[in-house]
Amino acid sequence: MRETTPTGVNICVFLSAADLDERYTRPARGFAELIGKGGHTLVWGGSDTGLMKVVADGVRKSGGRLAGVTVGFLRQWARDDADEMVVTGSLAERKASLLAAADAIVVMAGGLGTLDEVTEILELRKHGLHRKPVVLLNSAGFYDGLILQLRRMEADGFLPMPLSDLVFVANEEARAMAYLEDRVAER
Incomplete structure (x- = not known):
């Protein structure tokens, strides 16, 4: 699933x-x-379904490609018109496949699954296991509490690097995209 358009970036959301x-x-x-x-x-x-559908619909409507990675037990909710769809055997395989296919990562509002994904992505980045830019899109202040906790981790010495080297926080979509495009171009 590493194929991209000639000028495009694979953005994992x-x-x-x-x-x-x-x-x-x-x-x-x-x-x-x-x-x-x-x-x-x-x-x-x-x-x-849900916010995943909103984003996929918007990407499709504006001319982008859709590359999905689902897991077997969630296959019934998978989108039928994706340009490609990978079905994995477990949530862990799904996360690994999503990261492998991505040039950059954006985290939007989500529940426990999203929280699990963002903490794993940040942990892998902390250990140098990927160098992909990560953006936390803090719509409506959704991640204010997480940002506060991450800043405390940094201040109290729990992070071996500056928080800004792990994740970029954006409150607006255009700022998130500009950051990603700049960072991917640098690599």
């Missing part, structure tokens, strides 16, 4: 499959449009 209100769907649609109009590929959990 971790987010919820739950139906959420406009505080979260509006920025998701905005970021999806930036992915599609930029000629990029959405790499995501493959679901055709």
